[in-house]
Amino acid sequence: MRTSSKLLYASLFTILLSVAGAYSARAADKYVVGVSNTLIGNGWREEMICSIKAQALASGVVSKVIVANRNAGPAEQISDLRNLISAGVNVIVLNPSDREALNPVIKQAAARGIVVVAVDQAVSAPEAYVLSNDQVDYGKAGAEWLFKHLNGKGNVVEMRGIDGVPADADRHKGFTEALANYPNIKVVAMPFTGWALNKSAQQAKDLLASGKQIDGIWTSGLDAVVVDAIQTSGKPLMPVIGADNNGFVGQLITLKDKGFAGAAVTNPPSVGGAGLAVALDVLQKKGDHPKVIKITPEVWDNTSDVGLATLKRNYDPKLDPYYSMDYTVAPYTTYTKDQLLACKGP
Amino acid sequence: MVRNDPSEKGATGFLPSGGARVASMRWAGRYLPVIGMPLLLAVALLFTTWIHPSFGAFDIQSLALGALPLAFAAAAQTCVVISGGIDLSVGSLIAVANVLAASTMQHADFRQALLLAAGILIAGAISGAINGAIVVLSRIPDVVVTLTTGFIWGGVALLIMEKPGGGAPQQFLDLAAGTTLAPWLPNAVILLIAAVAVVWIPLKLGRAGLLVYAVGSDRVAAFRSGVGVETTRILAYTLSGLFSAMGGLALTMTTAIGAPLAGVYYTLSGLAALVIGGVSLTGGRGGISGPVLAAFVLTLIPTDLIFLNIDPNYGQVIQGTLIVLVVMLGGFVTVLRNRK
Numbered sequence: 001m002r003t004s005s006k007l008l009y010a011s012l013f014t015i016l017l018s019v020a021g022a023y024s025a026r027a028a029d030k031y032v033v034g035v036s037n038t039l040i041g042n043g044w045r046e047e048m049i050c051s052i053k054a055q056a057l058a059s060g061v062v063s064k065v066i067v068a069n070r071n072a073g074p075a076e077q078i079s080d081l082r083n084l085i086s087a088g089v090n091v092i093v094l095n096p097s098d099r100e101a102l103n104p105v106i107k108q109a110a111a112r113g114i115v116v117v118a119v120d121q122a123v124s125a126p127e128a129y130v131l132s133n134d135q136v137d138y139g140k141a142g143a144e145w146l147f148k149h150l151n152g153k154g155n156v157v158e159m160r161g162i163d164g165v166p167a168d169a170d171r172h173k174g175f176t177e178a179l180a181n182y183p184n185i186k187v188v189a190m191p192f193t194g195w196a197l198n199k200s201a202q203q204a205k206d207l208l209a210s211g212k213q214i215d216g217i218w219t220s221g222l223d224a225v226v227v228d229a230i231q232t233s234g235k236p237l238m239p240v241i242g243a244d245n246n247g248f249v250g251q252l253i254t255l256k257d258k259g260f261a262g263a264a265v266t267n268p269p270s271v272g273g274a275g276l277a278v279a280l281d282v283l284q285k286k287g288d289h290p291k292v293i294k295i296t297p298e299v300w301d302n303t304s305d306v307g308l309a310t311l312k313r314n315y316d317p318k319l320d321p322y323y324s325m326d327y328t329v330a331p332y333t334t335y336t337k338d339q340l341l342a343c344k345g346p
Numbered sequence: 347m348v349r350n351d352p353s354e355k356g357a358t359g360f361l362p363s364g365g366a367r368v369a370s371m372r373w374a375g376r377y378l379p380v381i382g383m384p385l386l387l388a389v390a391l392l393f394t395t396w397i398h399p400s401f402g403a404f405d406i407q408s409l410a411l412g413a414l415p416l417a418f419a420a421a422a423q424t425c426v427v428i429s430g431g432i433d434l435s436v437g438s439l440i441a442v443a444n445v446l447a448a449s450t451m452q453h454a455d456f457r458q459a460l461l462l463a464a465g466i467l468i469a470g471a472i473s474g475a476i477n478g479a480i481v482v483l484s485r486i487p488d489v490v491v492t493l494t495t496g497f498i499w500g501g502v503a504l505l506i507m508e509k510p511g512g513g514a515p516q517q518f519l520d521l522a523a524g525t526t527l528a529p530w531l532p533n534a535v536i537l538l539i540a541a542v543a544v545v546w547i548p549l550k551l552g553r554a555g556l557l558v559y560a561v562g563s564d565r566v567a568a569f570r571s572g573v574g575v576e577t578t579r580i581l582a583y584t585l586s587g588l589f590s591a592m593g594g595l596a597l598t599m600t601t602a603i604g605a606p607l608a609g610v611y612y613t614l615s616g617l618a619a620l621v622i623g624g625v626s627l628t629g630g631r632g633g634i635s636g637p638v639l640a641a642f643v644l645t646l647i648p649t650d651l652i653f654l655n656i657d658p659n660y661g662q663v664i665q666g667t668l669i670v671l672v673v674m675l676g677g678f679v680t681v682l683r684n685r686k
Contacts, residue, residue: 066655067657068648068651069658069659072611073605073607074605074608075411075412075597075600076611076648078411078412078600079648082404082405082407082412083408083652085404087653100603101510101603163504164607
């Protein structure tokens with residue numbers, strides 16, 4: 001009994017020591033960057049964090065990147081942000097879990113001279129810079145391409161993201177705006193995929209087996225699984241809208257001969273790196289930036305020559321199917337593709 | 347109490363007896379569950395100040411704000427688990443209370459907000475009672491019932507508020523977010539102690555508390571002793587609903603908004619805090635202070651990871667390790683306590 005309790009204390013102590021050992025001193029002359037993210041195990045978010053690390057390395061003025069990263073809601077993100085402030089960061093790049101809830105803590109950070117940049121999704125705090133893909137436009141551009149391709153007539157499916165999340169609401173707004181101009185397009189189903197691959201695949205299978213006439217599918221970025229489901233169902237390949245995911249980009253190229261038409265709408269995770277670049281410019285007083293920077297998504301279709309050439313230029317068979325291929329945000333990011341793939345901060 | 351329990355005598359017969367060593371171990375067995383959690387929190391706080399010497403009022407405030415909703419979630423779960431059940435709808439009820447508060451209080455003044463808060467607390471208690479009544483009357487396992495009602499409440503939260511929004515008057519938010527008495531004593535801590543004490547102390551002192559523990563220890567024995575098992579279980583779920591509603595209000599105070607998805611996360615975290623806080627998942631054993639303090643320890647883990655700049659994915663590993671260690675230690679303590 002005695003030995004086991006000793007062992008317990010010894011192992012506890014070892015854990016504490018090894019944790020403390022990882023604590024390293026900070027260089028005084030360079031900037032410390034804090035990152036706050038509240039969705040883990042998600043490829044897009046991981047690439048976003050990698051782009052921040054890559055940009056930190058490429059900039060040459062960052063000594064350390066501290067990442068606060070866990071599955072959580074606004075209450076936890078508030079405490080993460082407060083902890084980053086305590087840790088003495090100069091910049092906070094965050095993907096906000098909420099538009100309003102973080103405002104008080106952003107104000108506190110700004111009062112301490114910390115430059116705060118919200119990327120991917122907006123916050124309403126006037127102190128913060130916001131750099132994001134225009135999600136309303138994302139929904140609209142893809143939907144318009146699809147409706148036009150269907151000659152303004154037919155049944156479509158809108159495969160949405162997570163109910164209650166701003167990006168999903170914005171994309172739906174864009175989709176609905178596009179729909180208003182096409183009275184003969186009918187939305188026959190509007191499932192929430194939860195941005196989960198397995199769920200999305202199952203929903204696509206169920207829809208295809210339901211016997212409903214479906215002429216086109218708009219997805220909120222979970223694209224390749226839907227194309228796979230259509231192929232498995234044995235139905236003719238109907239047009240699909242997806243994002244700039246490597247696997248889908250590959251499908252658009254290789255399945256074109258089988259009559260597959262579709263378009264990838266860009267949603268670059270490198271908004272993270274771009275956000276850091278803006279923050280470092282502000283810290284070093286290099287040039288002016290507007291508080292709100294919107295990136296306009298591009299549409300890479302496989303039916304036009306320009307679109308097909310762009311798809312082929314960006315496709316990389318060595319990378320994962322859900323790696324986002326639009327990996328830079330001009331003119332902000334300065335890292336190379338290799339630096340991004342290495343995902344190593346300074 | 348344990349010494350008078352005839353059922354436990356046989357199990358301890360093989361253990362060596364006599365001597366000061368055994369007496370001291372028995373002392374540890376009896377008091378470790380009481381001092382264990384404050385000790386763990388003290389160690390965690392000392393460790394945090396060691397790695398981050400400038401830990402001060404701002405950081406204490408961060409800790410209190412982060413831990414408040416989780417502490418209520420843990421308290422809610424504790425009531426049901428001590429009575430021998432489980433409540434998987436805690437997170438969703440927190441979400442409903444959160445969006446309900448934020449949507450109704452947006453244009454209210456402080457007095458109206460307090461009235462609305464009282465209404466939400468009552469509604470929370472009623473929802474909990476409904477959970478309990480379904481479990482007792484339908485005889486469907488509590489895991490299934492509360493998982494299902496959890497889904498229903500999750501949907502209701504989204505129906506009340508499709509996406510994050512709403513608000514509450516600043517005075518109401520300051521009940522948790524302010525520091526009225528001293529910079530290093532956040533209102534959140536006072537609010538938590540007051541709210542838990544108001545529910546728990548009368549329960550513990552009165553007959554109802556004894557019944558909850560009795561039903562959790564051995565439902566059949568309690569029934570044969572004339573305890574109203576069904577009403578006691580409904581009472582436990584009612585208290586769970588009440589604490590969940592407090593959690594929702596706390597979430598509103600700490601975030602100043604309603605978010606339909608924010609609460610859901612607290613079901614599992616609340617269970618983690620409960621286990622670390624020394625409440626036995628088999629029922630009948632444990633108190634409320636353990637899980638509440640454990641909420642603070644769990645909140646400190648990501649804080650320390652940020653201060654140490656360690657890959658945050660280790661947070662889950664550390665949390666899991668902590669749970670296993672505490673459960674092992676709990677079993678060890680039980681063995682010690684049964685020594686004669």
